[in-house]
Amino acid sequence: MSKNTLQDKLKASIQSPAATRPRTTRTAAAKTASESKPVEAVAPAPAPAAKPAKPAEPKKIYLNDDRVWPD
Amino acid sequence: MPSAKTFALANLKGGCGKSTLALNLAAGLAQRGSVALLDADPQGALQHWSQWAAGDVSAGMEVHAGSTVERLDELASRFDYVVVDCPPSVDMNITGRFLKRVDQALIPVLPSPLDLWASSSASQAIDKARGSNPGLKAWLLLNQVEDKSALSRAMSQVLGQMPLPILQSTVKRRAVFRLAMLEGKSVYQLGPRARDAVQEIESILQEVL
Ligand SMILES: Nc1ncnc2c1ncn2[C@@H]1O[C@H](COP(=O)(O)OP(=O)(O)OP(=O)(O)O)[C@@H](O)[C@H]1O
Ligand SMILES: [Mg+2]
Numbered sequence: 001m002s003k004n005t006l007q008d009k010l011k012a013s014i015q016s017p018a019a020t021r022p023r024t025t026r027t028a029a030a031k032t033a034s035e036s037k038p039v040e041a042v043a044p045a046p047a048p049a050a051k052p053a054k055p056a057e058p059k060k061i062y063l064n065d066d067r068v069w070p071d
Numbered sequence: 072m073p074s075a076k077t078f079a080l081a082n083l084k085g086g087c088g089k090s091t092l093a094l095n096l097a098a099g100l101a102q103r104g105s106v107a108l109l110d111a112d113p114q115g116a117l118q119h120w121s122q123w124a125a126g127d128v129s130a131g132m133e134v135h136a137g138s139t140v141e142r143l144d145e146l147a148s149r150f151d152y153v154v155v156d157c158p159p160s161v162d163m164n165i166t167g168r169f170l171k172r173v174d175q176a177l178i179p180v181l182p183s184p185l186d187l188w189a190s191s192s193a194s195q196a197i198d199k200a201r202g203s204n205p206g207l208k209a210w211l212l213l214n215q216v217e218d219k220s221a222l223s224r225a226m227s228q229v230l231g232q233m234p235l236p237i238l239q240s241t242v243k244r245r246a247v248f249r250l251a252m253l254e255g256k257s258v259y260q261l262g263p264r265a266r267d268a269v270q271e272i273e274s275i276l277q278e279v280l
Pocket of ligand 2: 089090091112116156157
């Protein structure tokens with residue numbers, strides 16, 4: 001990202017983000033070579049596996065605490 | 072009647088370098104006159120540091136605790152300089168009280184959008200304080216700058232266009248600022264390895280004195 005773009009974005013971010021945050025998603029072609037990283041490098045962490053419907057082991061219930069703590 | 076030059080390191084944003092800069096600026100001022108470093112933060116970081124430092128605290132500098140302007144006035148009557156390390160919390164409005172009393176406020180800002188956004192509320196706090204302290208001088212001070220970071224450079228440019236003026240001097244992210252704490256010292260007492268850090272603190276002092 002060029003220096004100006006960073007500066008512009010910082011400046012815009014001071015205002016109400018909803019009003020000013022650029023909404024356009026740039027196409028891959030618009031990105032500079034240095035920005036075009038492999039998808040793996042910027043991809044968000046994979047979502048955690050879905051929780052099992054039932055825990056495999058019995059839950060421990062602590063006194064005065066309705067949370068269930070793992071071992 | 073207070074006679075000292077008084078400075079507050081203030082920003083309700085936590086972790087921006089208030090305590091680190093307060094102690095090192097105080098150490099620099101200690102080379103010019105007597106200094107009281109007033110730890111107004113209930114977290115007590117600088118009190119902890121001074122106990123750890125024991126006898127090593129710069130000659131000419133004393134560390135005191137207190138969060139009242141009466142304490143500030145009392146110190147200002149006995150020392151040439153008072154540097155106040157303000158807390159990040161809005162509880163009890165400690166920072167607001169000191170801003171109404173000190174000569175100068177230095178507002179450390181990290182080169183990050185979160186800190187940029189918070190600097191707007193710092194600016195409002197300064198405006199408010201000027202209602203009863205019209206002579207209050209206030210500067211933003213970019214801390215923990217990373218040389219090679221485009222964001223650090225952009226932040227420096229953008230902060231330059233904020234309502235509060237920004238000091239020309241900046242402070243880089245340097246291990247010696249952390250090491251000095253661990254050794255119970257300021258960067259002034261670390262010898263050649265802290266030469267650049269000392270130069271940065273000196274440059275700030277030249278701008279504000
Ligand atoms: N220029 C610097 N280079 C390297 N480390 C720094 C620098 N400035 C501050 N730090 C480190 O950043 C952390 C936060 O600094 P410090 O505690 O001084 O901030 P603060 O504004 O006083 O925080 P708080 O709001 O909690 O009082 C500390 O670990 C400190 O050692
Ligand atoms: Mg602090």
